[in-house]
Amino acid sequence: xxxVLTLLMTAIVSGISTVRVVGFQGLADHWLGAWLWSWVIAxxxxxxxxxxxxxxxSFIVExxxxxxxxxxxx
Numbered sequence: 001x002x003x004v005l006t007l008l009m010t011a012i013v014s015g016i017s018t019v020r021v022v023g024f025q026g027l028a029d030h031w032l033g034a035w036l037w038s039w040v041i042a043x044x045x046x047x048x049x050x051x052x053x054x055x056x057x058s059f060i061v062e063x064x065x066x067x068x069x070x071x072x073x074x
Contacts, residue, residue, distance in 0.1 A: 002046045010038040 014034040022030050 002050060003043065006039055006043045006046055010042050011035050014038045 015031055018027060018031040018034050
């Protein structure tokens with residue numbers, strides 16, 4: 001999952017940033033370089049911080065079934 005996630009997210013973000021800076025002229029050349037650098041950084045970072053992010057989310061969000069169901073109010 002981290003591999004595919006970083007491929008898609010870095011492609012989208014670097015594409016948007018590249019279009020904003022250089023426009024659509026020469027987009028492919030500039031975007032490919034920007035995307036490659038952003039992926040080379042994003043994949044290892046995500047791999048390292050993913051356990052912390054999972055812990056943080058589990059700390060903030062309760063798991064389904066962790067709370068007792070409310071009593072029937074009939």
